[in-house]
Amino acid sequence: MLLINIDHVGIAVHDLEAALAEYDRQYRVHPMHREVVESQGVEEAMIAVGGSHIQLLAPLAEDSPVGKFLEKRGEGLHHIAYAVADIEAALAHLRTEGVRLIDEEPRIGGGGARIAFVHPKSLAGTLIELVESP
Ligand code: MC0
DSSP, rough: OOEEEEEEEEEESHHHHHHHHHHHHHHOEEEEEEEGGGTTTEEEEEEETTTTTEEEEEEESSTTTHHHHHHHSSEEEEEEEESSSSSHHHHEEEEEEEESSSSOOOOEOOOOEEEEEOOOOGTTTEEEEEEEOO
């Protein structure tokens, strides 16, 4: 199991345009990539910061994961995504350690990356995403 780096930090927002305008106004940064990921019920915008990214996430529907999160907790830190070289090996390792996986198998996320989520109840109340870049 090797965490290569922090691929991105996901932040849930109600309004993507408004959040991007604030990032521009306050930090003078712009998204390098925007994408609707229907399978996850989100529109995402990726902002490059150093060697990593901030991922702003707006829900496509109220009953999506980010929609439910916003309703319960409001805007804020949603997940941390770690880059891994071999996502199947990483999931196998976590399974061996008895960690509660949300995704037993990788699925396709933004940018065509293979991703899998680990339940926030497994570690310090933090939703973790594993990312194997294409
Ligand atoms: C929920 N909980 C969280 C949380 N979401 N804790 C920390 N961080 C989060 N993001 C907590 C709740 O407060 C609650 O705790 C407990 O987990 C159960 O939550 P729930 O509201 O009942 O919701 P569930 O169980 O229906 O779903 C939560 C779960 C879900 C994390 C399993 O959101 C999920 O499957 N997430 C993975 C997919 C996802 O988030 N996709 C959107 C990003 P208490 O203590 O009240 O019981 S997609 C993405 O990021 C993509 C496109 C990409 O990077 O490529």
